[in-house]
Amino acid sequence: MGTYILALDQGTTSSRAILFDREQNILGVAQKEFTQFYPKEGWVEHDPIEIWSSQYGVMMEVIAQAGVTPAEIAAIGITNQRETTILWDKETGRPIHNAIVWQCRRTADIVDKLRADGLEDHIRRTTGLVPDAYFSATKIKWILDRVEGAREKARRGEILFGTVDTWLLWKLTNGAVHATDVTNASRTMLYDIRKLDWDDTLLQALDIPRAMLPQVRSSSEIYGYTDIQGVQIPISGIAGDQQAALFGQGCFSSGDAKNTYGTGCFLLMNTGETPCESRNGLLTTIAVGLNGKVQYALEGSVFVGGAVIQWLRDEMRFFAESRDAEYYAQKVSDNGGVYLVPAFTGLGAPYWDMYARGVLVGITRGTQREHIIRAAQESIAYQVADLVHAMESDTGVPLTNLKADGGASRDMFLMQFQADILDRQVLRPAIRETTALGAAYLAGLATNVWSSTEELGRLWRCDTAFTPAMEAANREKLMGDWHRAVERCRGWADR
Ligand SMILES: Nc1ncnc2c1ncn2[C@@H]1O[C@H](COP(=O)(O)OP(=O)(O)O)[C@@H](O)[C@H]1O
Numbered sequence: 178m179g180t181y182i183l184a185l186d187q188g189t190t191s192s193r194a195i196l197f198d199r200e201q202n203i204l205g206v207a208q209k210e211f212t213q214f215y216p217k218e219g220w221v222e223h224d225p226i227e228i229w230s231s232q233y234g235v236m237m238e239v240i241a242q243a244g245v246t247p248a249e250i251a252a253i254g255i256t257n258q259r260e261t262t263i264l265w266d267k268e269t270g271r272p273i274h275n276a277i278v279w280q281c282r283r284t285a286d287i288v289d290k291l292r293a294d295g296l297e298d299h300i301r302r303t304t305g306l307v308p309d310a311y312f313s314a315t316k317i318k319w320i321l322d323r324v325e326g327a328r329e330k331a332r333r334g335e336i337l338f339g340t341v342d343t344w345l346l347w348k349l350t351n352g353a354v355h356a357t358d359v360t361n362a363s364r365t366m367l368y369d370i371r372k373l374d375w376d377d378t379l380l381q382a383l384d385i386p387r388a389m390l391p392q393v394r395s396s397s398e399i400y401g402y403t404d405i406q407g408v409q410i411p412i413s414g415i416a417g418d419q420q421a422a423l424f425g426q427g428c429f430s431s432g433d434a435k436n437t438y439g440t441g442c443f444l445l446m447n448t449g450e451t452p453c454e455s456r457n458g459l460l461t462t463i464a465v466g467l468n469g470k471v472q473y474a475l476e477g478s479v480f481v482g483g484a485v486i487q488w489l490r491d492e493m494r495f496f497a498e499s500r501d502a503e504y505y506a507q508k509v510s511d512n513g514g515v516y517l518v519p520a521f522t523g524l525g526a527p528y529w530d531m532y533a534r535g536v537l538v539g540i541t542r543g544t545q546r547e548h549i550i551r552a553a554q555e556s557i558a559y560q561v562a563d564l565v566h567a568m569e570s571d572t573g574v575p576l577t578n579l580k581a582d583g584g585a586s587r588d589m590f591l592m593q594f595q596a597d598i599l600d601r602q603v604l605r606p607a608i609r610e611t612t613a614l615g616a617a618y619l620a621g622l623a624t625n626v627w628s629s630t631e632e633l634g635r636l637w638r639c640d641t642a643f644t645p646a647m648e649a650a651n652r653e654k655l656m657g658d659w660h661r662a663v664e665r666c667r668g669w670a671d672r
């Protein structure tokens with residue numbers, strides 16, 4: 178039997194494959210960026226075929242690169258950008274529309290209608306979510322409404338819906354398995370997180386046929402097999418990428434939390450086997466389904482985190498590489514009074530404003546490019562600070578430190594500024610590939626590569642601890658001005 182675990186990490190901007198051994202050594206990493214489509218203001222799409230081909234490509238590349246044979250691979254774990262919605266024809270395997278990405282705002286009016294129909298409380302109570310275009314439900318309806326004949330075919334089970342995990346699983350098993358896991362189901366705004374079933378009230382309200390929905394399974398079990406060069410490899414772990422990162426950070430117990438700095442920023446706290454309801458705009462979601470039980474999490478989701486750095490690089494052309502942001506931000510001693518609120522696709526937690534749009538305020542004749550770069554970096558940390566404060570207010574438990582991961586956690590300036598603005602330590606783990614690691618853990622637990630979460634918990638190691646060093650008065654002024662800037666971007670696109 179193989180001993181290596183292959184994690185497929187299908188993120189918003191790239192598909193990655195990482196091969197781990199039992200001691201969590203990384204034997205190989207392959208990554209491929211893919212195309213982002215912005216067909217209209219506030220709309221974001223991906224091509225599902227490109228998602229699949231890039232993911233398949235990096236999977237094969239990492240196997241070749243590491244020089245292992247398929248027979249040496251014990252299991253595959255899938256982790257994915259969540260909420261992104263794909264509908265495809267069961268017969269032909271062809272998507273009937275581009276994937277509508279989690280960031281896409283096109284369904285804001287459908288959400289308004291759900292609210293007008295008095296479903297807001299029902300959505301909060303049943304799904305744990307705040308009604309928003311972010312989640313899959315309204316995206317499914319949008320496609321069914323526009324593609325001719327799609328709803329009828331969906332009723333007959335001929336059109337299938339899946340989040341990206343489901344799509345990859347279906348492709349990897351050659352159309353044999355149409356399933357998802359509880360964490361991904363909990364992001365659709367159609368799933369009852371207590372009864373652990375699709376919710377008929379919401380299915381009816383949006384006219385979404387049950388027949389098109391995937392079977393919901395735990396996050397760690399054998400879902401099916403994929404054939405690689407004649408070897409059947411079990412796919413035995415699935416979790417949405419933020420839940421996978423929580424798991425990969427060893428946050429197995431109630432009170433454990435992490436923040437991932439990827440395209441967006443996602444703060445998740447494990448709250449154990451009882452769902453915790455937020456009074457401060459956080460989401461109640463499923464952390465993991467394991468050993469016949471479900472653990473819940475509180476989540477704060479920020480739509481634009483590391484993506485603001487990409488925007489400075491690609492649209493503003495302020496620098497060539499994301500890592501340059503750190504250098505420029507440190508060339509000035511402060512933000513020069515400039516604040517950037519990157520509400521490019523509205524604001525997520527704790528504000529939940531689908532109509533907010535980005536603002537840049539405080540510009541003077543003396544404002545330099547470096548101030549704007551610094552303001553962008555700072556905006557990531559302010560948004561996360563808002564989440565931490567909301568979470569502490571909900572749980573009544575102060576976070577002693579913050580475990581950080583994700584692409585933008587490489588940025589030393591950002592990590593130090595985060596510690597300063599939060600006034601507590603930020604801990605970066607030795608293995609920063611926590612999303613992939615979490616998927617590997619889930620796949621390895623189901624195939625006896627690892628025996629228990631206790632065994633895994635002993636493996637977490639800190640690489641860098643960032644210690645706060647900012648005066649309280651400065652911190653309060655910066656947070657206060659940030660909140661004034663946030664007020665200025667609210668409701669901008671609601672006209
Ligand atoms: N050195 C860096 N400094 C700041 N931001 C970075 C750096 N490297 C990557 N990023 C940002 O991190 C994000 C990618 O992180 P990643 O975890 O791979 O994201 P995702 O899973 O969302 O595709 C990008 O938005 C990028 O701008």
Ligand SMILES: O=P(O)(O)OC[C@H](O)CO
Nearest residue numbers: 188189258259439440441
């Ligand atoms: O692809 P990421 O890492 O930006 O994560 C996206 C989230 O899953 C969206 O909810």
